[in-house]
Amino acid sequence: MRTVELLCSAELDAAVRAAWGRLAAAGLPSLARNTHSSNRPHLTLAAVDEFPPGAVARLAALLDAALPLPARLGDVTVLDGSASLVWLVEPAAELVETHRAVWRVLEDGEGHNPWHQPGRWTPHLSLALRFRDADWTLVRAVVGAVSAGSFVAARSYNSADRSVQPLAGYGG
Template structure:
């Protein structure tokens, strides 16, 4: 089981990402829409935790400064090992600083983070495909390219249990 600190999108942006997921699924490319429990939200993860004390983590995140909603534009896609593909957003400059501040607070709360979310290693991304085979990558890339560019708006944050799909809204955007 893992826990993720996620930035979530406004209704319009959430709907647009789900529309992309539907297009990919229609071509037989697995997405978060059908992955595991099927209750995944389109999101941008600030951190993925391998071990944590939930109360300490929630308190640490609540103590971080409030950030304003923001928009980001996606012009391309990324592929990761294991058949995973994601949208590559252009983030505002302060978002990387806020992600690093979030990681520091999580560490101070005793959480153990996945190494890909350490400052300097974090690659901002929004999941598109979860298990595309090598032969599906060109189709996935075409579908995503035809869908872009897209502007997405972050308007809230949550702590999400990725195994069960349960979420706990955070008091403000981080």
């Protein structure tokens, strides 16, 4: 699987990582426990089995023109159909249009993940996987609040070899 992901500004990245740390310290599931070098806060725009020919260059140009994008965070919740604890990202017009444009670039790709398709996509930053029922008062107190930040770079993650390919505005 290949993804297209937006990466957080330094301040937003630090805030999400701090929330991961507080969840772990409270004994709750957290992405802080994933120590792979590719694990960092991100917003997934699309996931496909394979990129169509020429997609990387087209995605890079599209995302270079779109970034930075504002990120206003909303509620903390568990996504329907999954057990992922997430921070919702309010779907600003610029973000929604960038998402649709990424899907147009990937329309000839194989194996689209339907969770990310326009009209069904729920923009979010993941906090924990395999999250089950919990004391929501504790969860909200532990996570804290972040109101806004920005997305400043883009990458593609390849699940086959756990590698990352920079796409735009990438600093690491």
